[in-house]
Amino acid sequence: MIQMQQIHKSFGQNNVLMGVDFEIGDAEVHALMGENGAGKSTLMKILTGVHEADSGNIFENGEPLRFKNTKDAELNGVSFIQQELNIWPNLTVLENLFLGKEPTKFLGIIDTHTMKLQAKALFQKLNIDVDLNQMAGSLSVGMQQMLEISKALMQDSKVIIMDEPTAALTNTEIEVLFNQIRKLKSEGVSFVYISHRMEEIFNISDRITVMRDGRSILTSATEDTTTSEIIKAMIGRDLEHQYPTRQYNQGVCVLSVNKLYSSERKLKNIHFDLHKGEILGFSGLMGAGRSEIMRVLFGLDKGDIQVTLNDHVIHINNPNRAIQNGLAFITENRKEEGLVLQDSILENISLPALKSFSKSGFLTERTMKDYTEKMIQRLNIKGKQDDSCIDLSGGNQQKVVLAKWIATAPHVLILDEPTRGIDVGAKREIYQLMHELTERGMSIIMISSELPEIIGMSDRVAVVHEGNIAGILEKDDISEEHIMTLATGGKINETV
Template sequence: MRIEMRDISKAFGSNQVLEKIDLVIESGQVHALMGENGAGKSTLMNILTGLFPATTGTIYIDGQEVAFANPQLAEEAGLSFIHQEMNTWPEMTVLENLFLGRELKTSFGFLDQKAMKTKAEAVFKRLGISIPLDTVIGQLSVGQQQMIEIAKSLLSEISILIMDEPTAALTDRETETLFEIIASLKQQGVGIVYISHRMEEIFKITNLVTVMRDGIVVDTQPTAQTNPQELVKKMVGRELSDYYPEKNARIGEVAFEVEKLTGEGFEEASFYVREGEILGFSGLMGSGRTELMRAIFGLNKKTSGTIKIASNEVQITSPSQAIQQGIGFLTEDRKEEGLILDFSIKDNMTLPSTKDFSKNVFFDEKTSEAFVLKLIERLRVKSGTPQLAVNKLSGGNQQKVVLAKWIGIAPKILILDEPTRGVDVGAKREIYQLMNELAERGVPIIMVSSDLPEVLGVSDRIMVMHEGRIMGELKKAEATQEKVMELATGGH
């Protein structure tokens, strides 16, 4: 299959996101699509697969003009898009999610459970997935849900598979399995469009790389003929030096302390974080890092242990109580828990701070507007207007909106769970710089991250978890990837 996208433009109101894009995608190749968040990568693929129409432009498949009215028609034509944000139904089982809208039926019109299970098990075996088909999706980790999405796409005969940040929530082993699947699909003649910000992945598995910036295509060339520095320069329009900016914050007194905290997924967790300190939390998927942070914020239940802020014990059984205590929490799943997607940027940013903008019973629109515009400018959110619905933003810009929401409460403690997941190299540096600025103001920051170089590059200290327990603590000067991984796999 050969796809040609010619002169594709797209605007959401006054926000021009694509302008006269030309792109060729062919079967049997892994074609990387790179660019900063807001460059237009996902929007371009959404147009290709019929999620919404182009403002101008034409799409050809093997020389024939096409325009899919919806993603289902695109899938029937052999195009499948695995989105960065999971498209799952949390209350339904794995099997029900896999075959939703594509159910297999018997000759009498009943659901053919046996045939669906057989087909699903064959795909799971191919992907190395060992999740029971009757498991409720909401009980799975983000990484496991991502593998289910990949499996779903392979249930159909596909010619072109689009993957948007597919490894963002996967373990190293799951990532290697995915790369094996991609190599196998490539040999079978399937074309892969691979959207990613991870340079090592681009140079490991792709044949071609197209760089987009501000809604236009900057360049397309064989991956082997370029290098990471050149790609970064094309993506951001400048050299990106000092990937992890220098941190100059003065580390003060202990500001936040957890003692022998136990809950579902973790036990006997004890740690502290000082004023101006960035405390990294590392560990493999399922180690209990996220569960611990959710319990601290009141999202998950705690069964024992204490939490202290400025040496004073506090009781937190709900997120509202956590916010009252000055705790901000950027969750791992921004789509389900971090944002109200059909609300505007302004409404999302001011949600935890509504009381601060209220005079008596009236909301102070002027003050809140100035507040939001300042945050948009500071975090470089590509929006056009604060009134734009958040679901119209790229994944990285949505992440910035969530971050802005918590910065807006002037937090006493800030917890960041995977703060740069799905975020481009330029925006990552902006987030690191913002974390440093907050630390310089004395804000203690707890950062959970699966990106080991990020943990090593940003943290002042690192706590490592394994199977629900904190295995050890490493100071920045002594921390190495080998030492972190030894603790993360159960060593001492």
């Protein structure tokens, strides 16, 4: 058993942890929950030696415990799979798995044969089908996450900390992961499971601890608590009506996409329309082509496409042309494609819309600051204008990305996994903002792997299967059964 008692940690004037108690029992899955910025990841970084606590104690079976760094933690059986993936994109899958831990033969020669045997055995157990010689950077985000999990399982760890491990996984991959967690738990391994997904928490965990504003608020056996109790502990109040009530009447066609092809991305003859004030959801299994369609539309990837926007034929061959024509795209990879991490909140939010903050060719700092402050307050971003984005939690980084694209006042806003890794309170804020934007006439395309989100927010749903749109569901026909039928190659009644 590992016990963390009265852990305090501050970064400058920012008090992140204020007397947190947390424990990890033998062979259990202990869920750690809380809003973004509550201190969950910081607490785990203290346990694994990334940060040193200002005060408090850590014990293992009654003996003082302190790791010098993550390497020391791993050598002593504690692995931390962080939310932001630690993948070396220019190395192969095999090289990533064994980086720094390569088995050797005589004279220190790396034993590649043994590495491949061990990797194949592990991947077979996890039901992962990937070429060991493939560059890790070419893998999907979901497969990169499975690679991270595989790396931890190769450590022979006795405690594995997982921070939002399923954010980019399909339902099939999640079930594979859960089966592996249960198997390892039966062999004596313990898990700290950090997630915002309630259904997962109740599915896999034995105990739940909830943090709020740097304090541990609630610890309970999972079977003895409820979703509403957890949400109230997380945000300090009851949360009603997760999704805003929409009364959408189909308006004029704003965007028409025809004959979208991409041999590179395996897309074929994509067609769809988007109407004024509409939220058009895109659903489908991972790898079906949802994000790839939008990347071609926005000019990020090559492909053939015919686009009509507001009754004008437009030609988009790069993101700059897309932005000039009134499109904005929040990709699923906010770290690499959404933010300049070292820059401040102010600089990131202002960057895509510098022209709108200029007068006679000169930037008006007051206008930039006023807009940034307005968005900080409107989206409840936990940070000040001058704070570097690299120091923000994942959820607050996502809000900054959203704010910066809203500043461009686009006709069409494309959101790829807009609430991935975001707590329930922040999700509701983003849903409400999406609703308000469409009420003002903006049109939104939303890609999401979460079926409740797709069903709760979409006016229509386009379901993608193997690089093609298998069908578009109207509001009355949107259901989990219909979406999954189309997503897996099936057909539903002809009236849909």
